[in-house]
Amino acid sequence: MAFLEVRCLTKEFYGLRALDRVDFSVEERKILGIIGPNGAGKTTLFNIISGILRPTAGEIQFQGARINHLKPHQIAMAGIARTFQIVRPFGNFTVLKNVLVGFGHRFYPGLFSSAYRFEKETHLERAREILARVGMETYQGSIAKNLPLGLKKHLEIARALALDPSLLLLDEPMAGLQYEEFEKLAGLIRGLREEGITIVLIEHNMQVVMDLCERIVVLDHGVKIAEGSPEEVRTDPQVIEAYIGQEETVA
Amino acid sequence: MIWQQFANGLAIGSVYALIALGLTMVYGVLRILHIAHAGVYALGAYVGLLVFRFIPNFWLALAITMVASSFAGIILQRYLYAPLLALPRIVPLIASIGLFIAMEEIFRLIAGPYILAFPADPGLGGIEWGIVRITNNQFLVFLVTVSLLATLWFVMSKTKLGLAMKATSQDLEIASVMGINTERIIATNFLIGSALAGAAGVLVGVYFNSVYPTMGSIPAYKALAIIVLGGLGSIPGTVLGGLLIGLGETLLLGLINIPFPRDALAFIIMIIILMFRPYGLLGKE
Numbered sequence: 001m002a003f004l005e006v007r008c009l010t011k012e013f014y015g016l017r018a019l020d021r022v023d024f025s026v027e028e029r030k031i032l033g034i035i036g037p038n039g040a041g042k043t044t045l046f047n048i049i050s051g052i053l054r055p056t057a058g059e060i061q062f063q064g065a066r067i068n069h070l071k072p073h074q075i076a077m078a079g080i081a082r083t084f085q086i087v088r089p090f091g092n093f094t095v096l097k098n099v100l101v102g103f104g105h106r107f108y109p110g111l112f113s114s115a116y117r118f119e120k121e122t123h124l125e126r127a128r129e130i131l132a133r134v135g136m137e138t139y140q141g142s143i144a145k146n147l148p149l150g151l152k153k154h155l156e157i158a159r160a161l162a163l164d165p166s167l168l169l170l171d172e173p174m175a176g177l178q179y180e181e182f183e184k185l186a187g188l189i190r191g192l193r194e195e196g197i198t199i200v201l202i203e204h205n206m207q208v209v210m211d212l213c214e215r216i217v218v219l220d221h222g223v224k225i226a227e228g229s230p231e232e233v234r235t236d237p238q239v240i241e242a243y244i245g246q247e248e249t250v251a
Numbered sequence: 252m253i254w255q256q257f258a259n260g261l262a263i264g265s266v267y268a269l270i271a272l273g274l275t276m277v278y279g280v281l282r283i284l285h286i287a288h289a290g291v292y293a294l295g296a297y298v299g300l301l302v303f304r305f306i307p308n309f310w311l312a313l314a315i316t317m318v319a320s321s322f323a324g325i326i327l328q329r330y331l332y333a334p335l336l337a338l339p340r341i342v343p344l345i346a347s348i349g350l351f352i353a354m355e356e357i358f359r360l361i362a363g364p365y366i367l368a369f370p371a372d373p374g375l376g377g378i379e380w381g382i383v384r385i386t387n388n389q390f391l392v393f394l395v396t397v398s399l400l401a402t403l404w405f406v407m408s409k410t411k412l413g414l415a416m417k418a419t420s421q422d423l424e425i426a427s428v429m430g431i432n433t434e435r436i437i438a439t440n441f442l443i444g445s446a447l448a449g450a451a452g453v454l455v456g457v458y459f460n461s462v463y464p465t466m467g468s469i470p471a472y473k474a475l476a477i478i479v480l481g482g483l484g485s486i487p488g489t490v491l492g493g494l495l496i497g498l499g500e501t502l503l504l505g506l507i508n509i510p511f512p513r514d515a516l517a518f519i520i521m522i523i524i525l526m527f528r529p530y531g532l533l534g535k536e
Contacts, residue, residue: 050428076430090421101418102429118411163430 001064003028003198004049004167009058011044011222018044020222021058026167026215031189031199033213035206035233037242040219042202043085046169049200050082051075062167081165085172085202087152091145095136095155098144099127102162127162134158134188149176157188168192170201174208186212210234218242255384256505257498262389262458264497265396268490269451271474271481272403273324273444279420279484280433280440283340286347287327288448289471290354295320295449296456296466297358300369309371309457313395316453317446324445325438351471358464366463369456388458395454399447400490406443407486416440420484469514476517480524482534491532496520 002025011019019041026032034042047053049060051072060068067075081102090098100118103126131137134154139147144155153173160168170189174182182205189212193199203209209216210230218226218233220242226233233239270292277285299316303309331350335343375394378385385393407413419426419436427433451470456462477496481488496517504513524532 052424052428071432071434072424072427073430073432076428082428084425088422088425090418090425092421093418097414101414101426101431116411117409118414119409159429 002026002061003030003063004200005061006045006049007059007061009045009048009060010056011041011048011053012056017222019048019055019219022219022222022224024217024224024227026198026200028198029193029196030215031193031201031213033209033216033230034200034202034219035204035209035216036219039221041222042219043171044222045219046082046171046200046202049075049169050080076163079164079166080169081160081163081167082169083153083156083160083171083173085175087149087156089144089147089152089155089159091143093144094140095131095142095144095147095158096124096127096140098155098159099130099162100124102159103127130158130161133161135184150178150181153177154185161192165197167198167200170199170203172202172204174203174205182208253502253506256501258385258389259505260498260501261494262392262497263501264494265400266392266451266454266458266493267470267473267477267497268493269396269399269447269454270470271477271489271493272486273441273448274474275478275481275484275486275489276416276420276440276444278478279486280416280423280437281332281336281343283332283336283343284347284475285327285332285444286344286471286475287331287350287354288444289467289474290351291320291323291327291445292448292452292455292470293358293464293467294323294354295452296369296462297362297452298449299453299456300367300462303369303371307371309373309391312371313450313453316449320449320452321442321446323449324441327445328438328441351467355464355467362462362464364464366461368460369453369462370460371457373457392454392458395450399450403443403447403486412439473514473517476521480517480521480531482531485531485533488531488533495532 005025007023009019009022010017022045034045036042044053048055048068051070051074055068059066062078062080067078070078090101100123103123128137128140131140134157136151136154136158139151144152147155157173173185177185186208189199201209201213213230215228216230216233217224218239225238225242226236270289273288274285277283277288295316298319299312302312302315331346332343335346373391375387375390378390407416415426415431415436416439418429419431419433423433455466473496477492478489480495481492499520500513500516503516
């Protein structure tokens with residue numbers, strides 16, 4: 001049984017097919033890369049897995065249970081966390097508070113627990129640990145909207161980690177980062193996988209995808225055109241075709 | 252004399268703040284203007300009076316009113332706004348205005364077009380400090396609004412619920428992906444806001460000893476001026492805006508004895524503040 005299984009997933013927007021019968025699966029503790037030209041449907045796929053959008057047809061199974069009818073907060077509680085391509089921290093909160101919100105699934109389970117105070121020492125300690133994990137422990141008091149993009153990207157990951165996820169969906173975590181930051185972030189992603197988190201990664205930067213991922217799924221215009229190891233995908237004629245004329249070239 | 256007016260202004264201003272808070276909270280999570288909120292305020296006054304006529308105890312009437320109006324708020328959210336949220340924002344706005352007018356007509360049909368007296372005595376007694384005399388009713392308004400606002404402040408700034416509410420008002424989608432049940436948070440905003448509006452209805456009913464069908468009309472647009480003045484979606488800004496307008500009305504118009512339309516002052520203050528602070532007193536971009 002696959003850890004995450006996407007079957008025949010279709011999404012239509014006003015008659016346009018953003019995703020067309022997409023199938024793939026992810027094994028536990030693996031990193032799956034999703035690549036494809038702009039408009040291929042990658043972010044739509046994430047929006048469906050995380051419950052923000054409902055699929056037109058198809059099914060998603062997570063650890064053997066169907067999740068595509070669940071609401072976003074239920075999916076988050078089931079252990080799927082995500083980041084967004086365009087970073088969206090809670091801008092008016094401090095970095096630490098952003099992470100505290102991410103504790104959501106342990107925080108707001110019942111009616112009465114919601115009256116508890118959130119600044120408990122145990123919560124704060126755990127939040128600081130997570131910030132240290134992404135190298136942001138010195139920024140805990142900063143207001144999130146004032147951070148530079150690189151740190152916002154790391155905060156986005158820290159907030160997702162606060163959910164204690166077993167599956168992490170990363171939407172272009174490297175986009176907009178300096179080249180020197182790539183290796184650090186790649187190291188963090190590998191480290192998370194070592195800790196047992198399964199990762200699905202959307203990424204434009206081919207080098208990063210090829211280095212990090214065991215398997216790669218290629219989407220083009222909502223259709224899966226290839227799947228396989230980095231080597232197989234790199235030499236696939238359909239993939240080369242899809243990328244001709246795009247800004248990216250297959251290395 | 253000036254301190255007397257000051258006490259008056261604070262009493263009226265804090266009631267304005269109570270009414271406007273629900274509006275700002277709903278705007279914070281849904282980005283819609285909940286005009287029918289002033290209908291919930293008038294409903295509160297009627298429910299309070301009804302309870303009071305059966306059991307003449309002010310505190311019981313206040314408590315039952317707050318429960319009843321929070322139910323009313325949740326029903327409005329569920330059956331009026333939730334189905335309209337996917338549509339352009341003008342649709343829930345128009346529906347809200349329509350519902351407000353309908354509510355006023357319903358009050359008129361059921362209770363009649365008369366001004367009803369609300370002669371409750373909370374049994375607090377007045378206070379006198381030198382030249383300042385705080386009347387029984389003013390003291391009541393202070394006591395109730397300050398304790399409600401303090402409770403709200405505690406919930407919003409210290410509890411998990413408050414954190415979830417603030418997170419939801421900043422970015423609903425992200426909050427839901429972070430495991431927060433945003434539908435429940437939206438309902439909670441309506442619940443708290445409507446309970447406060449119902450309490451304000453009872454307080455005003457007792458303060459002016461009058462309850463009538465259109466008592467929500469002027470607060471409806473004044474609350475709009477207050478939330479824009481305070482900064483849309485900002486809770487402290489709304490409290491500040493309410494107090495400012497309440498004080499402004501009583502001080503300016505009570506001291507300078509000119510025939511000035513009292514109810515226009517809220518908008519004049521709003522316009523002046525917006526010229527210098529386009530996002531309102533405590534608003535954020």
